[in-house]
Amino acid sequence: MTATAIAGRRQGFALPRFMTSEHPLPWLLPMTAMLLVFGLYPFVFSIWLSLHEWNRFTRAFDFVGAEQWVTAFNDARMWNALGVTVLYTAVCLALQFVLGMAIALLLDDDRRGYGFLRALMTLPLVVPPAVTGLMFLLMLDGQFGVLSYYMEAIGLIDPLRPLLANPSTALIGVVLADVWQWTPFMVLIFLAGLRALPKEPFEAAAIDGASSFQMFRKLTLPMLGRVIAVAMLIRGIDLFRIYDYIYVMTGGGPGTTTEALSFYSGRVFTTGNFSYAATLSLIVLIAATLSANLVMRMFRVRF
């Protein structure tokens, strides 16, 4: 308050408080304007689209109420896509969490060489996802893929049924790409958390004769709880909207076995059925919002 008064006196006149830098409004306005125009507008437009249908005779959008939504809920392909999305998100999150934590623990060391390893570990993060998809496409190719070659050699896959061409394994190929690219993200976050942990509880536990596994379960995990929640939240949100890898690697196939919901929505969009595409997108948004809220409530995440 005093600062406002001082500033006002110096300038010789007093602006209303909400127009000065003492009030959050001027600080938040530029970003909010940007988000309203380019963020809220797409959202409202999508809702509008999902309540209308393109009439090709009158060449206009007709209001159809909840018809698109009813169609979506009776659409087996939508449920399949939702299932793929949830399965994909869950598997990737679980793998990236476990691997990320294990690797972070492994690399959390101040001895020589570990800094270099940590730096190398960030490399996958800078690869464009579309390139990552191509990278795994190259390695998983049935004829000249290097990963296919080794997997065949140890009998993991049938030479006649390459990973990505087999309906029951194609999703694994996409998961591989995602896990390769994003486990380093988890490693980075967990490393930050591990490095900030206080030393004393661990020293005390060591004196009491606790094993390192006990220390991990009883000390490290609970103390990292919020870091883990934030990491899972950010990653979960992005996993829910998976698009690039599927576009590049499988195109949703074979059949619809790797068709995640946002990819299905994109495919419907390219056929020109904008209303139904928007409806499907909103289902992704609703599912993501609900899950995110759940995670934030469960782990009491506050920003």
Add this chain to the structure above:
Amino acid sequence: MEPSPARRTLRAVAAWLVVLIFMFPLFWWVLASIKPYQAIFSTVPNYVDFTPTTSNYQVTLLGRSRVEVAVEQGGAAAGTAGGASSYYSIPTIIDSAIVAVGSTALALMLATLAAYALSRMQFRGQQHFVFWILSQRMMPPIAVAIPIFFLFRDLGLRDNHLGLILAHTLINLPLAVLLMKSFFDDVPKDVDEAAMIDGATRLQTFRKVVLPMVRGGLAATAVLCFIFSWTEFLLSLQLTTSIRTIPVKISTFVTSTGTEWGFITALGSAAILPSFLFILLVQRHLVRGLTLGSLKE
């Protein structure tokens, strides 16, 4: 409490092994970029049994014709005739750089202002406001692309740098705001109060005192925004036709007559290099900021 030398060695071996496994796809990718055409398609993994060539880089980065380069290599029939698309990618790299730098600057400016207010001033509904910002990232990219496509067409922003800069800024804002807020939260509020007691306004405090203290955080956020824009695919694909960013350009190398793995890997390798150098520069700050303040109670 010091682990035995045997365990230390074991741990080092495990650490190297894990990192090397993660490096393998990149190694294979860069290796493919210097392989002659036929070596890429070898059915048995080919690590050293080829003559390294820079021809893929010459075609994509120097704009030489692929036929010319193929003849020089001695393999007259190397490759197919190929589609009509051009493989020369320097203009693409320039487009990508303009968009990435522009959207990084814009996102950083908007996010820093907002993050400072979110960190320093409490207001009603703040948690909801932050969640709303975060929820901008939950829309599937295609759902953002559709309305923005129409909006940009009406505003004349389609197929130009400014449009793509705005679109990428939009995707970057949520994470940039949260990151910057966590960096501001690291600066004690006493710092602001001391400056304001000395007669500085909020704006002066922000510019002269707090902002210099979060330089590292600014750099880390900038790098992250740059990488997201540099690697973004779907919006660039939908919103542009004559301007091409690198990921979109690379996707055009997957043609109906075949996938040009040599050119794809060469351009891909060239595209990864700058981002990696940037991320190395700010790694320390990035690691701190990525927890988004969740380390604090």
